[in-house]
Amino acid sequence: MSNIEADQVEEKPLDPAMESVRRKMVRLQLVSGGVMLIMFMAVLAAIVYKITARDSKPEEQIASGFTVPSDAPLKGTMTLPDGFSVSAVSHAGSQIMFYGSLPDGTRKALIYDISAGRTIADIDVTGK
Known part of the structure; x- marks a missing residue:
């Protein structure tokens, strides 16, 4: 051993x-x-x-293809018809849809495009 x-x-x-x-x-x-x-x-x-190393003002890319500045939000104004009562709001990409009715009972869908900065569609909704 x-x-x-x-x-x-x-x-x-x-x-x-x-x-x-x-x-x-x-x-x-x-x-x-x-x-x-x-x-x-x-x-x-x-x-x-x-x-x-970052950019001085990085921008956020949104799915629709337009950029949003990081230092301030985008601003826009949409004028709804007088007496328009909004019952639903929906958005897709850079577009927002306001669905509602006028005082005379006419139903409408208004589509606002943020990247264009204007209302792009005024749709009368008919039917039962």
């Missing part, structure tokens, strides 16, 4: 061929570690660049 323990405690010197292979392996490990460190630093630099 003491013979086995003595062999494990004492490390015998490697022959020259194995020592050369060991040195090459250590060198390869150091080079690989250095390359990985450089790549890690490049990724960190890219993240820091993306966080700090």
Whole structure:
């Protein structure tokens, strides 16, 4: 039993061929570690660049294709007919539809386009 323990405690010197292979392996490990460190630093630099380098006024792209400034909302005015009573509002992209009725009972759908800044449709709704 003491013979086995003595062999494990004492490390015998490697022959020259194995020592050369060991040195090459250590060198390869150091080079690989250095390359990985450089790549890690490049990724960190890219993240820091993306966080700090922003446009002075970024704009938000909406699905309809027009842009909204980040510093102020878009403003528009739509004039509804006198006495128009809105019963439903719906939107799709840059268009808003107001559905309602006039005092004489006529039902209408008015469509306002935000990107154009005007009413694009005045639809009379008939039927039961």
